[in-house]
Amino acid sequence: xxxxxxPRCSYCREEGHNRTNCPTLKAxxxxxxxxxxNDWWATQQMERNKPKTAADRTCSYCNQKxxxxxxxxxxxxxxxxxxxxxxxxxxxxxxxxxxxxNLIGKGDMFIQTGxxxxxxxxxxxxxxxxxxxxxxxxxxxxPMVVMKALVPDVNGQMRTGVASLSKVLTEETExxxxxxxxxxxxxxxxxxxxxxxxxxxxxxxxKNTVFKGGKxxxxxxxxxxxxxxxDGEQRFTYExxxxxxxxx
Numbered sequence: 001x002x003x004x005x006x007p008r009c010s011y012c013r014e015e016g017h018n019r020t021n022c023p024t025l026k027a028x029x030x031x032x033x034x035x036x037x038n039d040w041w042a043t044q045q046m047e048r049n050k051p052k053t054a055a056d057r058t059c060s061y062c063n064q065k066x067x068x069x070x071x072x073x074x075x076x077x078x079x080x081x082x083x084x085x086x087x088x089x090x091x092x093x094x095x096x097x098x099x100x101x102n103l104i105g106k107g108d109m110f111i112q113t114g115x116x117x118x119x120x121x122x123x124x125x126x127x128x129x130x131x132x133x134x135x136x137x138x139x140x141x142x143p144m145v146v147m148k149a150l151v152p153d154v155n156g157q158m159r160t161g162v163a164s165l166s167k168v169l170t171e172e173t174e175x176x177x178x179x180x181x182x183x184x185x186x187x188x189x190x191x192x193x194x195x196x197x198x199x200x201x202x203x204x205x206x207k208n209t210v211f212k213g214g215k216x217x218x219x220x221x222x223x224x225x226x227x228x229x230x231d232g233e234q235r236f237t238y239e240x241x242x243x244x245x246x247x248x
Contacts, residue, residue, distance in 0.1 A: 019049065020049045028042075060220040061211075069213065074222065078227075078230050092241055093143050093236075095238045096241050101186075101191075104169060106133075106192075108185070109129070110130075110131075110163075110181040111181060112128075112129060112149075127151055128150045129181060132146050132147065133146045137201055142164050147161050147181075149161075
């Protein structure tokens with residue numbers, strides 16, 4: 001059994017057709033034009049109900065006329081570029097981790113200090129975190145080091161946090177606005193990445209919400225996280241990730 005709702009006309013409010021095909025509206029337009037061929041309202045309604053051609057359509061992705069987002073060449077180029085951008089970046093990350101486990105490795109320890117509300121007052125804490133993986137997906141402006149707490153917070157939760165790879169490599173995590181921590185010890189164990197990681201979420205990037213679009217007009221448009229990378233011709237390479245680290 002189908003539960004698909006029938007269309008409802010916005011003019012006569014009857015079900016089964018839309019405004020473009022409304023017999024009541026068509027009859028009303030015909031009646032007014034017969035009485036006055038220059039009737040402004042009738043001519044406006046005829047223009048409004050005129051079927052749109054391909055040239056009249058505006059792409060909801062690039063906002064250019066003459067096509068829809070389904071055939072948008074800008075969108076196709078963006079997807080191809082972002083796929084290569086993420087793949088190159090992940091390969092560069094793997095190379096850094098393989099060659100320099102002393103700079104970034106699995107199990108590297110960081111200490112987060114601060115204060116949090118507990119029993120009616122703020123209390124100081126010292127919480128150790130260890131590196132578990134590196135994340136680089138759509139939505140990440142740069143590769144992010146993922147860390148997991150070794151002890152729970154005052155609410156009993158085992159927190160996770162992220163810090164940009166560049167800040168970890170240059171030991172500037174204490175200046176990270178979201179996750180201020182200080183390096184404590186190095187494990188010397190290289191982070192490893194499976195073949196799946198190099199392709200997971202990349203091959204089907206066109207299904208990502210950034211390219212699929214949402215319900216709102218603003219969610220269908222070309223997003224900043226895409227055009228800032230594509231138009232800026234950004235790439236992550238081994239050299240760019242290591243810039244300022246080996247010579248520092």
